Amino acid sequence: MAIVNKIVQYPGVDERSFRTEKKGEIITLFSTVDAIGKSTIAVNLATCLARLSGEKVCIVDADLHFGDICRLLNIHPRNTIADFAERGYSAGEAIVEYLEKWQHDIFVLAAPREYAKVELVTAAVFGSVLSELSCHFKYILIDTSLGFSDLVLSALDMSNMILFINTLDSISGVKNLQKGLDAFQGIGYSKDKVKLILNRYKAKTAIGISEVESGIGRRFAAKVSNDFAVAVAATREGRPFSIAHPDKEISRDMLVITQAILSGNLGEEKTSLTERLNRWLGNK
Amino acid sequence: MQEVRIVIIDSMRFMRDMLGARVRSIDVFNLIIQANSLEEAIARMEGQKPHIVLLDIDVNSSRPEENIARLLEVYPDVSIICTSHKWDETITRIVIQAGAKGYLVKPFEAEELVAAVKSFNGPRLLPVNEMITILSPKGNCGKTTLAVNLAVGLTQETDHLVGIVEADFAFGDIPVYLNVDPLNTFVEAVRDLKHISTSTLGTYLQTYNKSIKVLTGASRPELAELIDVESFMEIIRMMRKLFRYVIVDNAAGFDKRTLAVAKASDIVYVMAAINSGFEMEHLKYYLNSLRELGCQKEKIKVILSRFKLRGESDYLRQLQDEIGYPIMTLPNQFQLATNALNMGVPFTINDSDSQLAQGILQIVDDIVEKTSSKGHIR
Numbered sequence: 001m002a003i004v005n006k007i008v009q010y011p012g013v014d015e016r017s018f019r020t021e022k023k024g025e026i027i028t029l030f031s032t033v034d035a036i037g038k039s040t041i042a043v044n045l046a047t048c049l050a051r052l053s054g055e056k057v058c059i060v061d062a063d064l065h066f067g068d069i070c071r072l073l074n075i076h077p078r079n080t081i082a083d084f085a086e087r088g089y090s091a092g093e094a095i096v097e098y099l100e101k102w103q104h105d106i107f108v109l110a111a112p113r114e115y116a117k118v119e120l121v122t123a124a125v126f127g128s129v130l131s132e133l134s135c136h137f138k139y140i141l142i143d144t145s146l147g148f149s150d151l152v153l154s155a156l157d158m159s160n161m162i163l164f165i166n167t168l169d170s171i172s173g174v175k176n177l178q179k180g181l182d183a184f185q186g187i188g189y190s191k192d193k194v195k196l197i198l199n200r201y202k203a204k205t206a207i208g209i210s211e212v213e214s215g216i217g218r219r220f221a222a223k224v225s226n227d228f229a230v231a232v233a234a235t236r237e238g239r240p241f242s243i244a245h246p247d248k249e250i251s252r253d254m255l256v257i258t259q260a261i262l263s264g265n266l267g268e269e270k271t272s273l274t275e276r277l278n279r280w281l282g283n284k
Numbered sequence: 285m286q287e288v289r290i291v292i293i294d295s296m297r298f299m300r301d302m303l304g305a306r307v308r309s310i311d312v313f314n315l316i317i318q319a320n321s322l323e324e325a326i327a328r329m330e331g332q333k334p335h336i337v338l339l340d341i342d343v344n345s346s347r348p349e350e351n352i353a354r355l356l357e358v359y360p361d362v363s364i365i366c367t368s369h370k371w372d373e374t375i376t377r378i379v380i381q382a383g384a385k386g387y388l389v390k391p392f393e394a395e396e397l398v399a400a401v402k403s404f405n406g407p408r409l410l411p412v413n414e415m416i417t418i419l420s421p422k423g424n425c426g427k428t429t430l431a432v433n434l435a436v437g438l439t440q441e442t443d444h445l446v447g448i449v450e451a452d453f454a455f456g457d458i459p460v461y462l463n464v465d466p467l468n469t470f471v472e473a474v475r476d477l478k479h480i481s482t483s484t485l486g487t488y489l490q491t492y493n494k495s496i497k498v499l500t501g502a503s504r505p506e507l508a509e510l511i512d513v514e515s516f517m518e519i520i521r522m523m524r525k526l527f528r529y530v531i532v533d534n535a536a537g538f539d540k541r542t543l544a545v546a547k548a549s550d551i552v553y554v555m556a557a558i559n560s561g562f563e564m565e566h567l568k569y570y571l572n573s574l575r576e577l578g579c580q581k582e583k584i585k586v587i588l589s590r591f592k593l594r595g596e597s598d599y600l601r602q603l604q605d606e607i608g609y610p611i612m613t614l615p616n617q618f619q620l621a622t623n624a625l626n627m628g629v630p631f632t633i634n635d636s637d638s639q640l641a642q643g644i645l646q647i648v649d650d651i652v653e654k655t656s657s658k659g660h661i662r
Contacts, residue, residue: 032455032505034423034536035559065537065573066421066566115538115573146423146536147454148505170625172428172457179455183505206626236561 067111074238221267
């Protein structure tokens with residue numbers, strides 16, 4: 001196969017050193033409301049995952065028209081996913097040649113830059129990109145556009161974990177959270193696969209967390225603090241706040257989420273002492 | 285009502301027939317001549333009193349400005365709309381300078397032709413009605429807030445009926461904003477389309493008050509896919525017969541339905557919120573793409589929401605220069621807008637003195653001014 005035989009010419013990328021024994025874990029960031037911090041969480045999660053696991057992480061910007069991952073990392077991409085779809089896919093080139101490198105352990109597959117090229121990125125191309133990437137990276141983060149397009153659905157299907165990002169700004173946002181959960185249930189995803197993340201936690205919102213949690217019958221698996229100033233500053237600097245402002249609460253929240261993902265217990269309810277006691281006493 | 289007499293000049297037989305069918309689909313249009321060359325058309329137009337000529341720019345393989353001059357020489361009163369298979373800014377400029385009234389990319393929908401005819405205030409014969417479409421590159425920037433408050437404002441300033449179309453089918457929020465509980469939605473209307481006429485569409489609409497009615501999107505995101513472009517536009521055409529103003533609230537980004545309705549609209553508002561600083565890139569990309577897809581620049585207006593009056597005027601100027609469109613702004617009153625949404629009462633009703641409401645009412649004034657200059661109002 002061309003992909004295997006190819007010596008990768010991308011500077012600093014040696015394909016062989018990339019191949020992992022096991023398939024990498026695909027994590028998709030999803031939302032039913034726009035502009036609530038999905039991409040910001042993606043770049044911060046990527047840096048935290050790389051740091052804590054010591055593994056290479058790839059971010060796929062699947063918000064094909066308006067993807068901001070490169071802007072958030074101040075990358076000026078030479079190649080995008082559309083270039084791969086146009087040239088690399090049929091030629092059997094390795095997807096890693098189309099990645100942009102940020103620092104030494106974060107890689108980005110950039111979103112297209114021209115409207116006309118977006119349609120080249122079909123769900124089929126996208127699916128093969130993901131399965132190829134999962135042979136090279138331990139962690140693949142997919143940043144998506146809003147809602148359930150065909151592309152997003154194929155990302156969700158291939159994902160090991162879906163981080164469903166929400167805020168409590170308004171009733172309509174919570175209504176769309178419920179719509180998203182209903183759709184996931186309709187598709188048949190397990191509750192385990194979909195983790196609810198609350199962004200802008202502790203913002204001055206009229207709607208309370210407990211009201212929402214009891215309303216939807218689900219708990220938020222994790223919360224990210226509201227620090228608009230730090231998030232905006234990091235955006236302008238082109239560096240994730242986890243790196244630029246590691247001591248801020250918002251950065252610590254990202255570390256907590258990352259640790260939970262790495263240890264496989266994100267969103268798992270802590271068993272209460274009484275429950276544990278009862279179990280050891282043999283009570284039901 | 286007097287008819288609008290139309291001539292099509294196009295050397296491609298198939299295209300001529302297709303455009304002819306679209307022209308005929310509008311009641312007030314009367315297709316009087318289909319010709320395959322300029323001279324043939326000029327000969328046949330004698331005594332026919334044509335109002336509008338649809339002139340293919342490639343006809344006679346000569347320069348389009350010469351064709352326009354020749355046509356106007358013989359029939360100085362006709363309005364010429366040039367047609368072409370692709371959008372071309374230079375040629376558009378040339379033909380407008382030569383005296384054409386518009387430029388349409390083929391194949392266009394009947395509604396686009398109506399919008400084009402109205403945009404140059406051609407024969408004042410068309411049923412007066414304005415369709416206002418609200419778009420944005422990214423969501424969560426105030427489209428629905430603008431839509432519902434424009435509707436309220438228009439009914440406050442005029443005595444006309446306003447219809448709101450929720451074309452954000454998957455995640456639209458109009459029912460929350462207006463506190464209505466839809467029994468029927470677009471999905472049911474499309475399902476029953478064969479049996480629906482303008483007079484029965486009303487049963488699919490939700491009544492907000494005596495002047496405002498709403499056709500809502502799908503109740504579940506997966507149903508949104510059932511609404512195809514053709515059925516959507518068919519329903520839009522019916523809405524236009526029922527309401528003086530039709531306001532279409534769209535999903536963010538690109539969608540075939542969104543593009544079809546934008547092309548057929550009289551005014552297209554493209555919104556963005558001041559947010560992370562990437563709104564400039566998103567706007568540029570979006571506006572360029574809209575143009576490439578054949579949406580006329582003249583009817584696009586850009587609105588920037590969450591604008592802070594202090595400290596952001598330099599940024600506004602820079603943004604205007606970058607994107608090449610004048611920008612209207614709406615002030616940042618996030619709390620007011622969110623409360624209105626949470627309570628289901630548009631702020632133009634309860635807080636009409638607020639800066640944000642005033643900003644929207646200014647846009648309402650613009651619309652009313654533009655439309656009343658078109659003469660007869662129902």
